[in-house]
Amino acid sequence: MMIDSVTNFRIVGLGGMGVLTASQIVAQVFFRQGYAVKKAEVHGMSQRGASVCSDVRVGPQVWSPTIPAGEVGYLVLLDPQERPLYEAELRPQAVVLEPAMIEKARLPHSRALNVAMLGVLSRHFQIPGAAWLEVIREVFPPRLHAANEAAFLAGCDSP
Amino acid sequence: MERLLLSGNEAVARGARDVGVARGVGYPGTPSSEILEVFHRLGGAAAWAPNEKVAAEVALGVAFARARALVTMKHVGLNVAADVLFTSAYSGVDGALVLAVADDPGLASSQNEQDTRRYAVAAGVPLLEPSDSQEAYDFTRLAFELSERWHVPVILRLTTRICHSSTVVCCDAPAVPPPAPVFVRNIPQRVMVPGHARAAHQRLRQKLSELAAWNEVSGPNRRWPGSSELGIIASGVAVQYAREAAPDAAIFQVGLSHPLPIQAIRDFVASVSRAVVIEENDPCMADAIRAAGLTIDSAPAMYRQGELTVGRVRRILAGDASAEPVPAARRPPQLCQGCPHRRVFEILKKHDCIVAGDIGCYTLAALPPLSAMDIQICMGASIGVGLGLRHVLPREQAMRVVSVIGDSTFVHSGLTGLAEMAYNVPDTGHVLLILDNATTAMTGRQQHPGTGYRLDQTPTNRLDYVALARAMNIANVAQFDPVRETDALEQALVEALQKAELTVLVARRPCILIPAGKS
Ligand SMILES: Cc1ncc(C[n+]2csc(CCOP(=O)(O)OP(=O)(O)O)c2C)c(N)n1
Ligand code: SF4
Numbered sequence: 001m002m003i004d005s006v007t008n009f010r011i012v013g014l015g016g017m018g019v020l021t022a023s024q025i026v027a028q029v030f031f032r033q034g035y036a037v038k039k040a041e042v043h044g045m046s047q048r049g050a051s052v053c054s055d056v057r058v059g060p061q062v063w064s065p066t067i068p069a070g071e072v073g074y075l076v077l078l079d080p081q082e083r084p085l086y087e088a089e090l091r092p093q094a095v096v097l098e099p100a101m102i103e104k105a106r107l108p109h110s111r112a113l114n115v116a117m118l119g120v121l122s123r124h125f126q127i128p129g130a131a132w133l134e135v136i137r138e139v140f141p142p143r144l145h146a147a148n149e150a151a152f153l154a155g156c157d158s159p
Numbered sequence: 160m161e162r163l164l165l166s167g168n169e170a171v172a173r174g175a176r177d178v179g180v181a182r183g184v185g186y187p188g189t190p191s192s193e194i195l196e197v198f199h200r201l202g203g204a205a206a207w208a209p210n211e212k213v214a215a216e217v218a219l220g221v222a223f224a225r226a227r228a229l230v231t232m233k234h235v236g237l238n239v240a241a242d243v244l245f246t247s248a249y250s251g252v253d254g255a256l257v258l259a260v261a262d263d264p265g266l267a268s269s270q271n272e273q274d275t276r277r278y279a280v281a282a283g284v285p286l287l288e289p290s291d292s293q294e295a296y297d298f299t300r301l302a303f304e305l306s307e308r309w310h311v312p313v314i315l316r317l318t319t320r321i322c323h324s325s326t327v328v329c330c331d332a333p334a335v336p337p338p339a340p341v342f343v344r345n346i347p348q349r350v351m352v353p354g355h356a357r358a359a360h361q362r363l364r365q366k367l368s369e370l371a372a373w374n375e376v377s378g379p380n381r382r383w384p385g386s387s388e389l390g391i392i393a394s395g396v397a398v399q400y401a402r403e404a405a406p407d408a409a410i411f412q413v414g415l416s417h418p419l420p421i422q423a424i425r426d427f428v429a430s431v432s433r434a435v436v437i438e439e440n441d442p443c444m445a446d447a448i449r450a451a452g453l454t455i456d457s458a459p460a461m462y463r464q465g466e467l468t469v470g471r472v473r474r475i476l477a478g479d480a481s482a483e484p485v486p487a488a489r490r491p492p493q494l495c496q497g498c499p500h501r502r503v504f505e506i507l508k509k510h511d512c513i514v515a516g517d518i519g520c521y522t523l524a525a526l527p528p529l530s531a532m533d534i535q536i537c538m539g540a541s542i543g544v545g546l547g548l549r550h551v552l553p554r555e556q557a558m559r560v561v562s563v564i565g566d567s568t569f570v571h572s573g574l575t576g577l578a579e580m581a582y583n584v585p586d587t588g589h590v591l592l593i594l595d596n597a598t599t600a601m602t603g604r605q606q607h608p609g610t611g612y613r614l615d616q617t618p619t620n621r622l623d624y625v626a627l628a629r630a631m632n633i634a635n636v637a638q639f640d641p642v643r644e645t646d647a648l649e650q651a652l653v654e655a656l657q658k659a660e661l662t663v664l665v666a667r668r669p670c671i672l673i674p675a676g677k678s
Contacts (some may be wrong), residue, residue: 014490027325031164038291039164039325042267051489063403065291065324065396068469085487 006059013078018114023054030058040065112151119155167321170292172197174299181226184214187602188233189268190322191261210571211236215243222252224340249359255306261317265466274440279417286417290398292326371418379414390431404472499668502641504531515545519565539572549585567599588660595667628663638665
């Protein structure tokens with residue numbers, strides 16, 4: 001589908017789960033389709049375990065880099081326990097994606113969950129899988145290509 | 160023209176590269192740290208200095224040699240570099256000096272919410288406020304042009320949202336390179352004794368009035384047409400929120416907010432029935448515009464705290480000062496499992512020490528379950544504050560006071576504290592613990608003078624804390640690995656707490672996030 005108004009993605013999880021990598025991939029994929037894209041995130045302490053969240057906004061024209069309250073269209077949870085934090089931020093028809101949607105056996109490595117979730121997300125848009133895989137290969141070093149490609153495809157095939 | 164998706168920090172780095180910056184110097188601090196790292200990756204000469212003051216001094220030297228220099232820091236870094244800023248505004252520069260200073264409204268990762276725009280007014284230097292990555296790129300280049308044209312340091316004020324948001328950027332062709340660096344003697348302009356400084360101050364005020372006139376006509380300010388009912392005056396990322404919150408409003412975007420284009424603002428205010436100033440942090444523009452006699456609305460006091468959002472801008476426009484919903488509690492960060500700092504704080508807790516702490520990953524030891532740090536104010540304060548406590552507390556308590564400081568923080572501003580410790584010795588002596596994890600972990604593991612590596616990862620001299628403490632005539636100095644030699648470290652600390660002497664203990668073990676083979 002072509003996007004004719006602003007579409008808002010929020011990716012959330014805990015430090016160390018790859019939230020920022022996932023949002024980087026989403027932003028790049030849509031950016032290369034020619035959209036205006038804004039991505040917001042808060043870095044901070046390098047320690048692990050804190051709540052991490054990143055917004056990606058895509059459309060013909062985007063103003064605020066952060067998603068206004070109540071306008072999250074796609075919530076991608078890398079940790080399902082974070083869901084209550086963002087419930088109030090969702091649009092009425094929002095799509096919520098959770099790790100349970102991935103077939104565990106097909107995940108090559110637990111650290112590739114972030115990319116697998118993008119496979120699930122990709123099914124909501126008519127962007128060819130190759131466009132996603134191209135960005136995924138650019139973002140990861142070659143030794144991680146196979147695992148992340150497999151994870152993405154596992155997400156694409158999720159029930 | 161290249162079309163890229165860049166964070167504000169990446170855009171500043173590219174702007175600096177494209178404008179031919181000869182040297183970028185800074186001290187890490189979220190959210191500014193990536194600027195120099197990216198500038199280095201783009202081929203620029205970039206270096207971490209021991210602290211922001213030294214960084215600004217090195218950059219000033221570069222600019223005195225007619226080259227273009229960039230300094231990067233977080234907002235509180237400018238407190239440290241302020242001495243350089245105020246008088247380099249007088250001396251001016253021959254090349255260009257730009258300070259990229261990143262504010263942190265909302266305290267994503269800082270100890271306060273100070274507003275750098277106050278410094279621009281106080282020191283008398285121009286200040287630019289980009290509202291997205293494109294402007295971060297454009298305004299970086301403009302900052303160098305203004306600095307070179309008016310021979311004055313320029314502040315590029317960033318905020319967390321600008322630094323760490325990615326937006327689309329189209330880059331221009333590289334600028335004409337500056338002439339080769341050269342030293343030309345000019346004692347009256349560069350030796351700020353009173354006789355010279357009086358004239359220099361006059362020159363600065365003259366430059367500022369010229370800049371103000373330029374800003375009225377040619378400054379990077381922008382008027383977006385809209386309804387004559389509502390006009391919004393905004394700067395920085397607030398412009399984006401305002402565009403989204405009030406798509407029909409007329410908007411005056413202030414790009415160079417010091418000196419303010421007050422006549423252009425006057426015209427704008429006259430063109431609308433209601434004018435509202437929307438700005439993040441302090442009411443700097445609102446105060447200045449009111450002082451010029453204009454009638455405007457601005458945010459109720461509560462919005463001075465925290466970041467703005469589209470929702471908050473809607474509330475400001477509606478004059479809504481009712482209580483805001485409390486955001487859901489997020490999971491706080493913790494020391495990594497296996498962090499070498501943990502052992503040290505377990506010992507301090509066990510012996511019920513009064514811990515004058517400092518800033519770094521180890522500050523997390525102040526939170527439960529450890530709750531083993533009692534004070535943290537600003538970088539380096541652990542030593543002076545610990546000494547102050549020792550000087551006046553009753554002996555039983557004084558003997559339990561320990562100052563704890565990270566390695567990067569010690570080099571940043573602990574050296575003078577250690578000199579004070581050696582010089583004005585409390586009756587009970589004192590104990591200083593230096594936590595040497597071979598990196599600046601908190602801000603993303605940058606090198607510093609105690610690691611033996613530079614920003615570009617090449618080896619260099621390494622500061623030796625043990626030798627340094629001995630050189631300052633500290634009576635007891637020892638170093639331990641807090642994980643392998645936990646018991647020995649504990650014993651040394653217990654001994655130190657019992658004698659009224661000076662002790663420096665170095666707990667040396669790398670941060671577990673440093674890749675193996677490094678450090
Ligand atoms: C003046 C100033 N500059 C920069 C910062 C950002 N900052 C906070 S702590 C810190 C250094 C932390 O390194 P270290 O002391 O080695 O402790 P570690 O995080 O490695 O445990 C930095 C750069 C600051 N708070 N204040
Ligand atoms: S990043 Fe390093 S210093 Fe910081 S908590 Fe983790 S192990 Fe400790």
